[in-house]
Amino acid sequence: xxxxxxxxxxxxxxxxxxxxxxxxxxxxxxxxxxxxxxxxxxxxxxxxxxxxxxxxxxxxxxxxxxxxxxxxxxxxxxxxxxxxxxxxxxxxxxxxxxxxxxxxxxxxxx
Amino acid sequence: xxxxxxxxxxxxxxxxxxxxxxxxxxxxxxxxxxxxxxxxxxxxxxxxxxxxxxxxxxxxxxxxxxxxxxxxxxxxxxxxxxxxxxxxxxxxxxxxxxxxxxxxxxxxxxxxxxxxx
Numbered sequence: 208x209x210x211x212x213x214x215x216x217x218x219x220x221x222x223x224x225x226x227x228x229x230x231x232x233x234x235x236x237x238x239x240x241x242x243x244x245x246x247x248x249x250x251x252x253x254x255x256x257x258x259x260x261x262x263x264x265x266x267x268x269x270x271x272x273x274x275x276x277x278x279x280x281x282x283x284x285x286x287x288x289x290x291x292x293x294x295x296x297x298x299x300x301x302x303x304x305x306x307x308x309x310x311x312x313x314x315x316x317x
Numbered sequence: 318x319x320x321x322x323x324x325x326x327x328x329x330x331x332x333x334x335x336x337x338x339x340x341x342x343x344x345x346x347x348x349x350x351x352x353x354x355x356x357x358x359x360x361x362x363x364x365x366x367x368x369x370x371x372x373x374x375x376x377x378x379x380x381x382x383x384x385x386x387x388x389x390x391x392x393x394x395x396x397x398x399x400x401x402x403x404x405x406x407x408x409x410x411x412x413x414x415x416x417x418x419x420x421x422x423x424x425x426x427x428x429x430x431x432x433x434x
Binding site: 211213240242247248249250251252255295297304305306307308309310 | 319321350352357358359360361362365373375407409422423424425426427428430
């Protein structure tokens with residue numbers, strides 16, 4: 208069974224601070240996705256990474272896929288209150304269905 | 318807006334009852350996946366339907382069943398409801414291309430919040 212762990216579980220920071228959240232597994236994934244979910248809504252896809260060592264930037268968000276394709280990180284620069292939400296990572300293995308981590312709940316205070 | 322819609326938005330049932338949840342996939346998509354998200358947890362995969370056939374199932378008992386229709390919309394049915402079935406039920410639609418290996422990009426609906434009393 209493939210499992211994903213995410214850390215920290217909860218994070219509360221002030222507007223303007225930087226932060227990094229982590230997604231780890233003992234399993235190898237062919238691709239990994241990051242989502243943000245707001246209360247009462249479904250997860251919204253932020254990025255898909257498929258190559259070990261890959262780094263993708265989306266405005267203030269930087270995503271990295273580990274060289275061994277077992278872990279990933281999401282770094283947010285100068286966090287804003289609009290970044291508040293549940294950040295989920297999800298891994299898949301060659302056409303199999305996605306396995307989600309438990310999420311990191313981020314709160315950015317103004 | 319992902320173009321994926323779910324109904325109803327909220328639902329309250331009592332233990333032992335049956336429930337049907339509905340999902341309309343994004344236009345052009347042929348695959349629907351269902352997930353259960355308990356409070357404070359990540360989504361757990363229930364099953365996936367591709368071209369009206371079940372195409373993978375997670376660790377859920379047989380009382381969780383589904384259907385996909387020719388227009389690729391889908392239903393999730395849960396019989397003999399238990400208290401632990403209380404959760405947000407999410408559907409996600411995607412386009413699976415024959416012969417293409419790799420995970421699909423999924424687009425999630427807003428979910429149905431089920432409460433079992």
